[in-house]
Amino acid sequence: MGKRKEESAEEILGKVKIFPDVIAELAGLAALESYGVVRMVNPSWPAGIGQLFSRDKLRKGIKVAFSEDSKVKIELYIIIKYGVNLIEVAKNLIERVKYEVERHTQLEVEKVDVYVRGIKV
Amino acid sequence: MPFTIQPKDIILLIKGGFSNLKKHQSEIDRLNVFPVPDGDTGTNMVLTLQAILEEVDKANSADKASLINAIIFGALMGARGNSGVILSQIIKGFCDTFRQFDTINSHVLIDAFQNAVRVAYQAVRKPVEGTMLTVIRDAAIAVKNLKNQEVLIEKVFEVALKEARDSLLRTPDLLPVLKEAGVVDAGGFGLVAMVEGVLSTLKKEEIKVMSNLAIPKVLLQQKEESLEFLYCTEFVLKGEKLRRDDLEKKLENKGDSLMVVWGDESLRVHIHTNFPGDVLNLATSLGTLSQIRINNMQEQMEERKSKLVAQADSGVGIVAVANGEGIKEVLKSLGVQRIVEGGQTMNPSAQELLKEVEGCPSSEVIILPNNKNIILTAEQVKTLSPKKVYIIPTVNVPQAFSALVAFTPNRSFAENLKEMNEAISRVKVGEITRAVRDCEVNGEKVEQGKYLGIFNGEIVISGNSLIKVTSELLSKIVSDEDSLITFLFNDEVSDEEKKKIKGEAEKKFPQHEIEMYNGGQPLYQLIISVE
Numbered sequence: 001m002g003k004r005k006e007e008s009a010e011e012i013l014g015k016v017k018i019f020p021d022v023i024a025e026l027a028g029l030a031a032l033e034s035y036g037v038v039r040m041v042n043p044s045w046p047a048g049i050g051q052l053f054s055r056d057k058l059r060k061g062i063k064v065a066f067s068e069d070s071k072v073k074i075e076l077y078i079i080i081k082y083g084v085n086l087i088e089v090a091k092n093l094i095e096r097v098k099y100e101v102e103r104h105t106q107l108e109v110e111k112v113d114v115y116v117r118g119i120k121v
Numbered sequence: 122m123p124f125t126i127q128p129k130d131i132i133l134l135i136k137g138g139f140s141n142l143k144k145h146q147s148e149i150d151r152l153n154v155f156p157v158p159d160g161d162t163g164t165n166m167v168l169t170l171q172a173i174l175e176e177v178d179k180a181n182s183a184d185k186a187s188l189i190n191a192i193i194f195g196a197l198m199g200a201r202g203n204s205g206v207i208l209s210q211i212i213k214g215f216c217d218t219f220r221q222f223d224t225i226n227s228h229v230l231i232d233a234f235q236n237a238v239r240v241a242y243q244a245v246r247k248p249v250e251g252t253m254l255t256v257i258r259d260a261a262i263a264v265k266n267l268k269n270q271e272v273l274i275e276k277v278f279e280v281a282l283k284e285a286r287d288s289l290l291r292t293p294d295l296l297p298v299l300k301e302a303g304v305v306d307a308g309g310f311g312l313v314a315m316v317e318g319v320l321s322t323l324k325k326e327e328i329k330v331m332s333n334l335a336i337p338k339v340l341l342q343q344k345e346e347s348l349e350f351l352y353c354t355e356f357v358l359k360g361e362k363l364r365r366d367d368l369e370k371k372l373e374n375k376g377d378s379l380m381v382v383w384g385d386e387s388l389r390v391h392i393h394t395n396f397p398g399d400v401l402n403l404a405t406s407l408g409t410l411s412q413i414r415i416n417n418m419q420e421q422m423e424e425r426k427s428k429l430v431a432q433a434d435s436g437v438g439i440v441a442v443a444n445g446e447g448i449k450e451v452l453k454s455l456g457v458q459r460i461v462e463g464g465q466t467m468n469p470s471a472q473e474l475l476k477e478v479e480g481c482p483s484s485e486v487i488i489l490p491n492n493k494n495i496i497l498t499a500e501q502v503k504t505l506s507p508k509k510v511y512i513i514p515t516v517n518v519p520q521a522f523s524a525l526v527a528f529t530p531n532r533s534f535a536e537n538l539k540e541m542n543e544a545i546s547r548v549k550v551g552e553i554t555r556a557v558r559d560c561e562v563n564g565e566k567v568e569q570g571k572y573l574g575i576f577n578g579e580i581v582i583s584g585n586s587l588i589k590v591t592s593e594l595l596s597k598i599v600s601d602e603d604s605l606i607t608f609l610f611n612d613e614v615s616d617e618e619k620k621k622i623k624g625e626a627e628k629k630f631p632q633h634e635i636e637m638y639n640g641g642q643p644l645y646q647l648i649i650s651v652e
Contacts (some may be wrong), residue, residue, distance in 0.1 A: 032247040033156070035207050039246060081244035083213060085200040092156075092203045099157040106398070 020064035030100040036089030039079040071110035141318025152307035162307035165202030172199020204308035214240030234261040251296025253308035259288035350393035360408020382632040438481025441489040445642035455525035519650030520545040551649040609640030
């Protein structure tokens with residue numbers, strides 16, 4: 001992720017700064033409770049290998065970036081349970097993460113991208 | 122009264138579940154607050170079942186395998202929303218078991234319930250309890266008890282329905298967000314509706330446990346009473362040519378509880394709003410900001426609640442002396458476990474105090490005497506009880522309130538005592554009562570029945586009008602550093618008087634928050650606490 005970025009909730013607030021880590025943590029908590037998602041995976045690994053690792057830290061598998069106008073962009077790299085509707089699980093996850101992050105930070109979540117990197121049988 | 126059902130009967134049962142679910146669709150939508158409050162749970166569940174039925178229509182229903190495959194495929198592809206995806210897994214679990222048997226008897230059905238739970242829970246890393254997952258699991262556990270008996274299919278569903286319903290009613294205890302919103306879980310409700318529909322179809326008569334579930338409707342009304350404005354926003358605004366009324370006007374429509382007060386060459390602003398950003402933006406256009414504080418009031422409310430719960434488990438007992446129903450209520454809500462009846466004219470005995478101290482389950486007990494004449498009695502309890510007994514020397518009820526608020530469960534006992542003792546020194550208390558006989562106050566004659574204003578235990582004012590005495594007493598107590606004035610009145614104060622007292626106080630101290638409670642205390646028409 002290069003240089004550590006930080007973002008202020010509102011220009012004028014000044015003192016309120018929310019680090020991407022915090023947003024990642026919130027997104028991670030929401031993701032782990034999301035139905036159908038069984039794991040987060042490190043995005044840098046090749047697809048499939050994530051299945052070998054089980055105890056990931058929450059922040060793993062989540063990238064957070066801010067756009068020019070302080071909106072949040074989140075990427076989630078996940079493993080989904082075999083036999084569930086992938087698209088629906090991903091859609092639910094996007095909704096849940098957007099809702100939780102916005103609810104806790106008051107920042108606007110512009111985009112949540114979900115990358116399904118594997119399926120757990 | 123079937124002991125077994127054929128696979129093709131499954132279609133009928135799904136249809137029964139579907140039609141009952143559909144009946145409750147909008148009700149379920151309205152209950153939806155978790156995971157995202159978007160009000161679509163009922164719709165999603167209906168659409169998911171609809172997709173299954175469409176798939177089943179296309180399939181050859183005479184062939185068991187293709188029928189089961191159609192159901193699973195329909196559930197997978199048609200799953201809508203979070204509840205739909207969970208439902209699809211539950212149905213898949215049932216079907217996987219049904220697939221293995223030619224006829225379905227109660228044993229198979231009970232196994233299918235267990236498998237449904239297993240499959241449903243497999244698909245989530247961290248299951249949230251108090252959802253439809255909990256409801257199906259509880260139902261499955263309940264039917265497991267029928268495993269060693271020969272029972273009718275419908276008996277299994279009967280047991281499942283009863284437990285599912287009970288489980289549904291417990292969901293608010295498991296998932297705080299439901300309790301806050303005052304609802305039961307929407308997906309769980311949907312599940313109960315489906316089981317009810319299935320059972321109605323089996324018994325060929327309408328079953329209505331849902332009508333007994335009147336609770337959600339009542340709860341729904343409470344939901345609307347939640348906090349209208351979420352953020353308590355405060356800041357100091359400095360600048361030239363600031364005008365208080367000007368700012369007030371600009372902020373008026375941003376929220377409620379607005380207060381704009383002059384400090385030394387700056388304005389102090391307090392507002393409850395949903396858009397703290399807007400408020401701050403507006404303020405920056407007029408000057409420079411400092412001491413910004415934004416609090417989420419919902420969270421504060423919850424914190425307070427959880428603090429109370431923790432306090433009850435913290436192993437410290439709190440006994441208070443009080444009378445007046447209103448006051449007792451407040452004390453209990455702040456964590457007092459036992460109350461000894463008593464006060465100004467009826468001091469409880471050491472034995473009475475001892476009894477309540479002994480009655481506390483904990484080995485450390487704090488006593489709040491709430492009267493100067495009772496402090497000594499309380500001290501005696503120290504030597505009478507084998508427990509560790511501490512006295513916080515509160516001489517009135519408002520001090521007890523402050524002491525209780527200062528109590529933090531996960532702090533050490535010693536620290537708590539220190540904080541509580543400090544807290545009682547911060548609160549100023551005034552009392553108003555009537556003279557019981559003619560007397561002389563500060564060289565002036567006071568006739569029986571006149572109102573007396575008491576501050577720090579001294580009579581400082583007297584007069585015929587409750588409103589006037591209150592107003593003058595307030596002038597002696599309240600300073601600019603205070604922010605909160607609380608009135609505890611008793612039944613002798615008329616509604617008219619209450620209104621006037623509140624109005625006067627608001628006029629006189631516009632920058633202070635004023636609260637009024639019915640304390641129900643004897644003797645004192647008013648107890649006034651100022652912080």
